Amino acid sequence: MKRERTSYAFLLEMIWVCAFFLICASIFVMAFAKAEQLSRQADVLNQAVQATSNVMEEVLAGFPDDPEQLEMIPSAYATEEFSIELDHSFEDGLAFFTITAVNTKDSTILYSLQGAKALEEGGTS
16 A cells, blocks of 8 residues: 655645744734834824923913012923923023923933013013
């Protein structure tokens, strides 16, 4: 009795198909993971822009009526991802403000906003 010779071509082809599928699946998973990471970074940036804008509005609306609370405003908008820093200076009857959102993990600047307001007569100089 002779045994028929079986061909392993189908088995080899299925191995190649499975390997190709695994490679494609891993590429798609990495793409979705990167998209999730970029989405989170965009969300943090959006929050930082909104927070710096809110701080600027509060500073410009409330200054120079209550300069003691000027430094307390940014802490109300800080989150786990970023903190808000406020720098100000006075020159020629103007108050200049720079509000910066800084990443708390690596201390990089996420967003910076500058503004100015005219001081009233007899204001801080």
